[in-house]
Amino acid sequence: MSALIRWWHDxxxxxxxxxxxxxxxxxxxxxxxxxxxxFSFNSSRSxxxxxxxxxxxxxxxxxxxxxxxxxxxxxLLQTLKLGxxxxxxxxxxxxxxxxxxDRWRGRLPQSANGVMLLSFVIPExxxxxxxxxxxxxxxxxxxxGTTAQVVGLVTFQxxxxxxxxxxRLATIGREYEEAAMDLGASPAGAxxxxxxxxxxxxxxxxxxxxxxxxxxxxxLVRYLSGASATEPVTVKIYQSARAxxxxxxxxxxxxxxxxxxxxxxxxxxxxxRLTRADPTQEDRGIGAFAAEL
Amino acid sequence: xxxTEEQPGSTAPAGAPAPAPRRxxxxxxxxxLALPGLAWLAVFFVVPLYLVLAIVxxxxxxxxxxxxxxxxxxxxxxxxxxxxxRETFTPGGLFGAALVRTVVYVLVASTLCVLIAFPIxxxxxxxxxxxxxxxxxxxxxxxxxxxxxxxxxxxxLLAREGLVNRVISLDGLLDVRPNWLSGNALVVVLGLVYGYxxxxxxxxxxxxxxxxxxxxxxxxxxxxxxxxxxxxxxxxMCRPTIVAGVLLTCLPMLGDxxxxxxxxxxxxxxxxxxxxxxxxxxxxxxxxxxxxxxxVFVIALIPMVYYVRSVSREDVART
Numbered sequence: 088m089s090a091l092i093r094w095w096h097d098x099x100x101x102x103x104x105x106x107x108x109x110x111x112x113x114x115x116x117x118x119x120x121x122x123x124x125x126f127s128f129n130s131s132r133s134x135x136x137x138x139x140x141x142x143x144x145x146x147x148x149x150x151x152x153x154x155x156x157x158x159x160x161x162x163l164l165q166t167l168k169l170g171x172x173x174x175x176x177x178x179x180x181x182x183x184x185x186x187x188x189d190r191w192r193g194r195l196p197q198s199a200n201g202v203m204l205l206s207f208v209i210p211e212x213x214x215x216x217x218x219x220x221x222x223x224x225x226x227x228x229x230x231x232g233t234t235a236q237v238v239g240l241v242t243f244q245x246x247x248x249x250x251x252x253x254x255r256l257a258t259i260g261r262e263y264e265e266a267a268m269d270l271g272a273s274p275a276g277a278x279x280x281x282x283x284x285x286x287x288x289x290x291x292x293x294x295x296x297x298x299x300x301x302x303x304x305x306x307l308v309r310y311l312s313g314a315s316a317t318e319p320v321t322v323k324i325y326q327s328a329r330a331x332x333x334x335x336x337x338x339x340x341x342x343x344x345x346x347x348x349x350x351x352x353x354x355x356x357x358x359x360r361l362t363r364a365d366p367t368q369e370d371r372g373i374g375a376f377a378a379e380l
Numbered sequence: 381x382x383x384t385e386e387q388p389g390s391t392a393p394a395g396a397p398a399p400a401p402r403r404x405x406x407x408x409x410x411x412x413l414a415l416p417g418l419a420w421l422a423v424f425f426v427v428p429l430y431l432v433l434a435i436v437x438x439x440x441x442x443x444x445x446x447x448x449x450x451x452x453x454x455x456x457x458x459x460x461x462x463x464x465x466r467e468t469f470t471p472g473g474l475f476g477a478a479l480v481r482t483v484v485y486v487l488v489a490s491t492l493c494v495l496i497a498f499p500i501x502x503x504x505x506x507x508x509x510x511x512x513x514x515x516x517x518x519x520x521x522x523x524x525x526x527x528x529x530x531x532x533x534x535x536x537l538l539a540r541e542g543l544v545n546r547v548i549s550l551d552g553l554l555d556v557r558p559n560w561l562s563g564n565a566l567v568v569v570l571g572l573v574y575g576y577x578x579x580x581x582x583x584x585x586x587x588x589x590x591x592x593x594x595x596x597x598x599x600x601x602x603x604x605x606x607x608x609x610x611x612x613x614x615x616x617m618c619r620p621t622i623v624a625g626v627l628l629t630c631l632p633m634l635g636d637x638x639x640x641x642x643x644x645x646x647x648x649x650x651x652x653x654x655x656x657x658x659x660x661x662x663x664x665x666x667x668x669x670x671x672x673x674x675x676v677f678v679i680a681l682i683p684m685v686y687y688v689r690s691v692s693r694e695d696v697a698r699t
Contacts, residue, residue, distance in 0.1 A: 105503040119533035187414025204688040210635025217428035242424040299524035324528040340529040347524040
C-alpha cells in the first residue's frame, strides 16, 4: 500500500493511468471495426460466428459476393466516382477561394468568409434538405443523380481546403512573396512560383481529407441520389445493416476502408517527400501530416 | 456580388510598400481567384437555405400538391410554420418531444465526449513521447473509416446473436440476451459518443500541443502541485479549444438521424434529425419538413455563429 502511495506521489513516474485509458479507448474505437472486417472473410453466412477464412464474399460467391452482385459493385464504383470528381472540383475551387479571401480586403470578403465557415459547421442534414429542395423545386440544368451529389458534396467540402490553406498562408506570411515581387515578379508570378509551391503540402493534405470524407459521406449523397443506381456504399450499408445482410456488406465496407487507407497512406508518403527539405517540419513524421489537417 | 468592382485595395494593409497601380492590379487578381468559390457558395449554399424559408412560407400547388416557393417575404404565408410551432409546444407533440430528447442526448453525449477525449488528447500531446506518431495515426484512423462502417460494426456486435450477447451470457451458459438494438436510449447515446468522439480528440490534441511548455513549468516552479497547475493553468488555457471541440461534435449530432436509425430504429428514441428525415421523404409534408429544418437551423445558429466569430477573431489576431 505504501509503495502505491509512494508511486502516486513520485513526480517522475510514468503516466501509466492515462496510458491505460488511451489504450482502452483505442481498443474500443478500433476493435469493432476490425471484427467487422474479419467477418467479411467468414466462410459462412453468419456475421457473428466465424467458421473459417474465405474470399467468398468478395468474389467467390456467384450471386451475392461484391464482385457478382451488381448493386454492390455499382455502389462501390459510384463511391469512388463521387470521391474523385468531387475532389477534382473542390480542391482548385477551395484553394483559389482561400488565396483570394486571404488577400482581398473589405466587407464583402469578410462576410463571405463567415458564410464559408458556416458551411463548415452546419449540420449536414439541414444542408442536404435545402439542396434537395433546390434540385426538386427549381429548374436547373441537372436533376437528382450524380451531378446533384457532386454539387452538394463540393458545397459541403469546399471549406476544408479553404480553412487549411488559409491557416497555412497565415504561417507562411507575406515576406517571400514580397521578396519575389521586389525582384520583379508580377503578383500572379509570385503566386505561381513562390506561394503555390509552399502551399503544396497543405493542398495535398486537404486533397486526402476531402477524398476520404467524400467517400464516407452519407446524408448528402442519399438525399441527392434520386435512384438506386446512384446510391453509394454508405447508403447501401444504411439500407441493409438492419435487414439481415450477408458478409458481402462487410466485404464492401472493408473495400471502402481499403480505398481510404490507400489514399491516406499515399498522401502521407507524398507529404513526407515534399516536406523533406523543409526545416520547420523536421522529423515530425505523421504528426506533421496530421497537423496540416 | 455587384460590389466586387468597387472593392479593390480600398482597405489595403497599412504601410504596404507596393505602388498604387500594382496593388490595384493584384487586388483584381485576388477577387478573380475568390470569385468562383464565392459564386458557388452563393448559389449552392445561401440560395438553398433561403429556398427552405421560401418553401415553408410558400404555397402548395393546388393540383399536384407540390410546394411552390414564394421568394418575396411580403407575400409569405405563415400558416404551416405556425401550425408546426403550435404542435411543437403542445405536450405530447412529436416534434417537441424529439426536440427535448435531442437536447438531452446531445448534452449527455458531448459531455461524455469531453470526458473521454481530454485525457486521451492530453496523453497523446504531452506524455506519449516517442510513440506519439503512431498513437496519433491510430487516433485519427476513425476519421477515414466510414461512419456507416463503424455503426455497422456495432450493429453486428450488438445483434441478438452478436458477440456482445455471447460474451455476457458466457457463450450461451446463461439465458441473458438483451435486445440492444431497439429503443435503448443508452445505446443511442453511446453510439453518438462512439461516432463523434474522434472529432473532439483531434482539436483537443491540437490545442494541448500548442500550449507553451514554459507557462506550465513556471506554474510548477512557483509552487503549484500537479493538480493545481492542471486546474489553474492547463485547463483555463484549453478552454477555447474545449469549446471549439464541443461545438464541432454537437452541431453534426443535431442533424444526426442515421445513428439512431441503425442502433435503435424506434420512435421512442427519435431525434429531430429522424423527424426531418421521415417528413422530407413523405409527399405533401415538404412544408413541415422545411419548418423543422428552419427550427433546428435557428437552434444551431447560436453555436454556429459563436464558432464563426471565434475563428474570425483568431484570423484578425493573426494578420
